[in-house]
Amino acid sequence: MPESRDPVTPDGVDHDTVPPASRSLLTVAGVLLLVPIVALMWVSSYARVEPKLGGFPFFIWYQFLWVFLCSACTYTAYRLVLKARPHRRMTSDAPKNQGEGR
């Protein structure tokens, strides 16, 4: 589609491209996001009663534990993607969108 347009702007950037990013950092972030999904989809690894914790069966407390682990994973992934792909402004000298909405 892009042939019919000329998205290169006065700031010299072709905005019809993906802003540059560190592949390795994005990969690490992707793995961190995948880990909780795989862990919880693997039901046979945690569908058991023992070891209990304060009366709670393993099945229950293990999944509660993943609430925190998952939060830690997404937070780390968040820091990584911010670092991996710094924001590229859409224009260099455009005023903020005037009028409605803002």
Next chain:
Amino acid sequence: MNTIALATTGDHVGVNGVALAVLIALFALVTVMGFMASKWRRSSLESLDEWGLGGRSFGTWITWFLLGGDLYTAYTFIAVPAAMFALGSVSGFFAVPYTIVLYPIIFIFMSRLWSVSHRHGFVTTSDFVGGRYGSRGLSLVVAITGILATMPYIALQLVGIQAVLEVTGLGGSGNVIVQDLPLFIAFAVLAAYTYSSGLRAPAIIAFVKDTLIYLVIIVAVIYIPSKVGGWDHVFAAAEHKMVTPDPVTGKAPGAYIPAPTQYWAYATLALGSALALFMYPHSITATLSSKSRNTIRRNSTILPAYSFVLGLLALLGWVAIAAGTAPIGLDGKANAQLVVPQLFEDMFPSWFAGIAFAAIAIGALVPAAIMAIAAANLFTRNVYREWFRPSATPAQETKVSKRVSLGVKFVALVFVLTMDKQNAINFQLLGGIWILQTFPSIVFGLYTRWFHRWALIAGWAVGMVYGTVAAYNVVKPIPGGTQHFAGSVAAIPVLGQLGYIALTSFVINVIVAAVATVVLRALKAPAGADVTIKGDYFADEGDPRVRPLDEPVHLTTPTV
């Protein structure tokens, strides 16, 4: 415990005056807040961005309260412990892995949806699909699916309010008008402040709702188990109930810990529900109302706090087993949906039971309002403006949206009052299956234009039909016949394991869409124009909006 004895003999428990007074007082408080919300941080409510998206101005914490209030609905709070109580962990506790894996999933794609919507002023996912694929048909399909899936969800919020009212002893006897009067009043109040304040009303009320929910559930999980013999006893009672065969059918009533044959069901219910949740219009509305690309990402790290609370709440279903709670409706029949309100009524002093009931009732108002706004936005943008009034001004759009939000709620009310509750539950089950069928058009579209617009429609149609038929064929014998839509799991073709129907339909949908894309591309079917460019998917707060004019993009994207 008096109440149980009375209820089981079929007598109607009297109105619980103190609890009711507390409930009414808190309800009045949020009503005032709802109306005052229209003055909160507003410029003018004359555009859909303002009325329907709160000015796209909400920061991390407001979004946290709003999304928390929106996703963890009153119906969830009623239905999840009810499922734990009646059927055990596979039907109930999957809500925990569901609301955990949800966040890595939305982390990945929701910021792209935010960015492209910010650039192009999209209010709904249908707006995005229409702009991305240049397809009015696909856009309409997504809009209709969204509206269809949302309607029964709103109805179920009203069912949540009804459950609370029923336990306080209201709405039992007398004629139809008296019986449903409290629900009418709650409905009228909700409709009025949503009309006048738009998304700002649920955003403000969400603060109250979430605070009350956290308070009530934390108190409940600390206080009630100690009264019924501790957590050891709770789990022992749950295990005993779930594994003891029913004397009539000879089958165990449910699952304590999932058995190997149930692993697929448990995992697919969690994954399918997680993929579906952010396809619902109300989730999208709350996300697009945030002010920056990263608000939703930050929220995906802090929203799991609600998942933790939901897990505790699920366990209250098992606490109720240990407590011997008897959820008997005012009609004298057992109704598992009443189990949590009944547990609160039995265990808490009246005044705190009133706070707990208010938490659930107000918990219904927030999502109901957002759902009505979201459905109204879809109708206005993607049906009314797209097909009937392309020249509609922002002010006209807002006017239509406000009126449609009233209509949507009215239909939900009629639904609840005239149809059997089971119908609302069936439709909501179907809604979950249906809404997931829009996933390929929306989420795949955020990454690639490879899929052909007509192929996506074909995949959607096959997924919808397969899912609906499969859900219909889940039957359960009941006295005098069989009940259809008796559950959301069925055998997965090829694999033979039991799995969530929505996810099976989704896989079939993707396969059909991929095959049809290959064919359509070979036939050189027109692909449709794409109004977006790659950079749009990474835009952030402060980047200019593409002018909503019919000009080529290159004239409007740059400096202006």
